[in-house]
Amino acid sequence: MLLSPAPRQNQERICKQAIVAILGPGDFFGDGCLVGQTIRMGTTTAVTPTTVLVIEKSEMFKLLHAEHGLSDLFIKFMLARNIRIEADLIDPLFNSSEKRLARTLLLLARYGKQDQPHGVLPKMSQETLAEMTGTTRSRVNSFMNKFRKFGFIKYNDGLQINTSLLSVVLHE
Numbered sequence: 001m002l003l004s005p006a007p008r009q010n011q012e013r014i015c016k017q018a019i020v021a022i023l024g025p026g027d028f029f030g031d032g033c034l035v036g037q038t039i040r041m042g043t044t045t046a047v048t049p050t051t052v053l054v055i056e057k058s059e060m061f062k063l064l065h066a067e068h069g070l071s072d073l074f075i076k077f078m079l080a081r082n083i084r085i086e087a088d089l090i091d092p093l094f095n096s097s098e099k100r101l102a103r104t105l106l107l108l109a110r111y112g113k114q115d116q117p118h119g120v121l122p123k124m125s126q127e128t129l130a131e132m133t134g135t136t137r138s139r140v141n142s143f144m145n146k147f148r149k150f151g152f153i154k155y156n157d158g159l160q161i162n163t164s165l166l167s168v169v170l171h172e
Contacts, residue, residue: 097135102168109161
C-alpha cells in the first residue's frame with residue numbers, strides 16, 4: 001500500500017503529491033485520528049490485492065488498553081516509523097541519489113523484516129522510484145541498469161531485489 005499526502009481541499013492551490021511510505025502486512029495507517037487529528041493528512045492506495053481491517057477509534061482505544069500484545073505491536077510500529085521518517089529526512093542531505101535508490105529498493109523489499117520474504121516488488125515505474133528518491137527517471141534508469149549488471153537486482157516476473165544491494169548503501 002502506498003501512503004501519500006491527502007489532496008488539498010482548496011482546488012485553487014496546486015496539489016503536490018508524493019509517496020511518503022510503502023506499507024506492508026501488519027502495518028497501521030489512519031492512526032492520526034487517535035491523537036485528535038481532524039483533517040486527513042494522507043491517502044492510502046492499495047497497489048496489490050489487500051485486506052484491510054477497519055477498527056473504530058473507540059474500539060482501538062479499548063483494544064490498546066486491554067490487549068497488551070497489540071499495544072506493544074502498535075508502539076513498536078510507531079517508533080519504527082518515526083525512526084524511518086527521521087532517516088528519510090536525513091537521507092538526501094548525506095547520501096547520493098544512487099544510495100537513496102538502493103535504500104528505497106531495500107525498504108520496498110522489506111529487507112530486515114523477519115516475517116517477510118525478500119523478493120519480488122509490486123509493479124512500480126521508474127518515475128515513481130525517481131519521485132521517492134528525489135532524482136530523475138533517467139538517473140534511476142542508469143542506476144537500475146548498473147544494479148542489474150552487478151547482480152543486485154533481476155527482472156524475472158517482476159523486480160527482484162538481492163540483499164547484496166545493501167553493499168551499495170553501506171559502501172563509503
